[in-house]
Amino acid sequence: MEVFLQALVNGILLGGFYSLMGMGQNIIFGVMNIVNFCHGEMLMVGMYITYVLYTYFGVDPYVALPIVAVLMFGLGALIQSTLITPSLKTKSFTNLLFLTVGLGLLLTNGALVIFGSTYYKTYSQTYIPLGPVTIALPRLVSFLILIVVAIALFAFLKYSTTGKQIRAVSQNPIGAEVVGINVKKIYILTYGLGVALAGIAGSLLTQFYTIYPTAGASFGFRALIVVVVGGLGSIPGAFFAGIFLGLLEQMSALFISPSYSDMIVFVTFIIILVVRQVMILRRR
Numbered sequence: 038m039e040v041f042l043q044a045l046v047n048g049i050l051l052g053g054f055y056s057l058m059g060m061g062q063n064i065i066f067g068v069m070n071i072v073n074f075c076h077g078e079m080l081m082v083g084m085y086i087t088y089v090l091y092t093y094f095g096v097d098p099y100v101a102l103p104i105v106a107v108l109m110f111g112l113g114a115l116i117q118s119t120l121i122t123p124s125l126k127t128k129s130f131t132n133l134l135f136l137t138v139g140l141g142l143l144l145t146n147g148a149l150v151i152f153g154s155t156y157y158k159t160y161s162q163t164y165i166p167l168g169p170v171t172i173a174l175p176r177l178v179s180f181l182i183l184i185v186v187a188i189a190l191f192a193f194l195k196y197s198t199t200g201k202q203i204r205a206v207s208q209n210p211i212g213a214e215v216v217g218i219n220v221k222k223i224y225i226l227t228y229g230l231g232v233a234l235a236g237i238a239g240s241l242l243t244q245f246y247t248i249y250p251t252a253g254a255s256f257g258f259r260a261l262i263v264v265v266v267g268g269l270g271s272i273p274g275a276f277f278a279g280i281f282l283g284l285l286e287q288m289s290a291l292f293i294s295p296s297y298s299d300m301i302v303f304v305t306f307i308i309i310l311v312v313r314q315v316m317i318l319r320r321r
């Protein structure tokens with residue numbers, strides 16, 4: 038029972054990061070209808086920015102969160118305005134696919150050239166006992182911050198004027214432009230916001246995860262799973278889908294084998310896609 042409870046807690050804490058990644062991917066996909074295949078690499082960039090701030094400037098990773106968020110937002114806005122916006126005019130999914138994949142390769146290899154293949158870390162684990170389970174304090178603090186970020190994002194999209202404009206563009210970009218919303222500006226803001234969320238997740242991840250150039254690859258794929266499972270445009274759905282994915286990964290490692298956990302995640306993803314497609318066809 039203690040082992041089960043420990044895996045349950047670990048799954049929830051891990052799922053929080055999948056949730057935040059999925060939220061960023063969900064916003065970009067929901068508004069611009071593109072799959073950001075370099076989303077995981079954006080998380081990796083956030084990790085390295087945190088490492089540089091901590092190592093060379095002595096900035097605590099938690100204090101560095103706003104700095105990382107602003108820098109990553111600027112990077113996302115720059116990429117959107119200079120690369121993605123021209124590609125959107127072609128209305129070609131293939132162009133956007135190769136563009137985002139190419140950006141991911143560029144970021145990964147850029148990190149490899151600058152930092153090498155060395156594994157870095159910024160953390161020292163502190164554990165606290167909570168009844169029958171033991172929790173790493175950085176994981177718990179990071180998860181609480183993730184919840185705050187998720188609530189703030191939900192409130193921003195639901196109640197702020199800019200959030201309402203983002204939702205309007207996601208529903209009908211032509212109609213939004215007709216009523217005076219600057220769709221191009223919303224696209225830049227949305228992509229920047231999605232990248233900033235990935236950067237925040239990466240910054241928090243440095244508290245208990247090693248930093249290396251390909252660190253974001255698995256998280257990027259899991260963000261896509263969260264989008265599919267949680268539902269397009271649903272922030273609460275993305276949050277709970279991320280928690281589900283974290284629990285699935287930990288429970289499969291506990292009851293089957295850690296070496297099969299990734300395979301079980303992928304198989305579950307395929308099953309969900311098939312079931313969803315069958316349900317759509319039946320409704321027709």
